[in-house]
Amino acid sequence: MDYLTFFLVILYVYKALCEEVFWDTTVKLAENMTLECVYPSMNTLTQMEWFKINMMERESIAIFNPTYGVIVRKPYADRVYFSNLTNASNDMSLSFHNASEADIGFYSCSLHTFPHGPWKKMIQVVPSDTFEVAVPSTSQTVSELGKNVTLTCQPQMKWQLQQVMWEKIQPHQIDLLTSCNLSQGSSYTSKYPRQILSNCHQGMRRTFITMPHATASDSGLYRCCFKASTGEIETFVMRLTVTEGKINNHYILFMVGGAALLLLLVLLITIVTVISYKRRRRRQKRGLFKEYWDTPYKSANNLRSPVPTNQPSDDTGEDVYVNYPTFSRRPKTRI
Template identity: 65%
Template sequence: MEYLSFLFAILHVHKALCEEIFWDTAVKLAKNMTLECVYSSTDTVTQMEWLKVNATEKESIAIFNPTYGTIIRTSYADRVYFPNLTMASNDMTLSFYNASEADVGFYSCCLNTFPSGYWEKVIQVVQSDSFTIALQSNSHVVSEPGENITLTCQPQTKWLTEQITWEKIQPHQIDLITFCNLSQGRSYTSKYQRQILTNCSRGLGWSSIVLPQVTFSDSGLFRCCFKAKTGENETFVVRLTVTDGKTDSQHILLLAGGTALLLLLAVLMTTCIAICYIRRRRRQKRVLSKELYDTHSKPDNNYRTPISTSRPLEVASEDIYVNYPNFSRRPKTRV
């Protein structure tokens, strides 16, 4: 009996070692890193727990209960914290202080919810040198906020596709959006924060995802990967750019403000010109009135001012000749 129990234990360990852990998000190891875990449903979270998943066991990191609060295990005390956790929040994101290579591995965010039940998100922390992403987009889609955007990719090769995956690529992490197993005709439900619609049908030869009512945060690189039974794969990258509504509003306000400023300057210039014209006209009128007054107050040119008797008569500047006969001053002699 003991031999049989030992055999079952060996088989369990072998299965754990050989089984590949399916992850929802891959995060690059950093000194201060954050493991995102947001439960998007409106269900009530009754309890949650963060676990580190090893090959043979799961190590408890922290546990949260809306009634009893938060407990962080001793081995992780002063190393981790909840940055966004409140009693009424579904954001169970966990952040690390001074993370090291010992923190590389798989982590599980486990939630007990009502009425849906158990929910789990798996995050893999990888070495920084293993997280090298050098991608060039094959196409570029530009959208405004609030639109429904469809991203489509189609492989160039003609081999039979078995699996299709869509991922969102960011500098610090990779989020799995959807995983479609065509041979089994089923798709994996992603733990991505927003709703994504996708097709999973054998024989289509292409794949697409729909992002309803996109926002600025949806901008980024989306990678589509086709995998064949033979192990061959092909990758297609789409860049999505969603314009920021706030930026557009600020641009509109800036244009409106600039137009109003130009109108104000035009009014001020017109007013200044009018004032200057009125002042010049008034100045011209004053000068003209003065000239008229001086003209009326001066004597006419034909009128000669009488000579005053109080002062001697001035000698004329030109000679005056008088025509008169010459009389002898000697008396005539009578005969």
């Protein structure tokens, strides 16, 4: 390796280490998986290409040109295909079948458009056992279809904030919506296929995202993540539900009242069950005590019976009376 090449390699590594790299989407490895790449604008597409990033080089996977069609490289020819490819489509998603651990890594969807020029989306594929699982939501927002939806988030920590991120959580992937570097007051908006508005400025303690004209596909889990200058991280998860038609307040009150009545019914059933169980236990204890008390009393009465049921007789035919001993208490002698 000559000095010029070595210098360029060092420069590339230094640049990569200094730059903050954002992965727009994290995908869980699956036998059949899709790497989504949807260009948010309807500009004219001149050419696009999929790459797999290996260290400092890019491995070409597939190319699409509206004039010349599709070319899939030999190592991937039988395993990948464009999911929704048409000449008028802006969906350049790449699907895998029979994917394996060899497909774990980083991918790039690179487009060239006219007149805006290049556009790129970064995707990482991670093992299924390391894919991050979303925690249950702590709040819920309901909105009508077509309305502007705003989700807000405020940290509890008192440390100086360094970074704020918003993500959308799905069972198979996590999409980065926006990231704000508070120390510089600069933001990064990912290649999410819909418009996301957010705030980003130095010293802010409250963040929000706004989605204009909400659709049914906007429903789901959203997470905001705060990172302090000390390295501490605080996250909040909220659920958004976009409904068709107007939200009926009476219906909401009916649902809340129904839930309260159901809870009350469960409590009443529990109380009645406990009371019945205690009463049954008391009856059982009384029965055992009565049986214990009556048993020696009946035995004593049988011993004091003066005449047996079948009286014996002598040879003359006359009845013979037998004197049974009687039981009496001795007087107590005081010593």
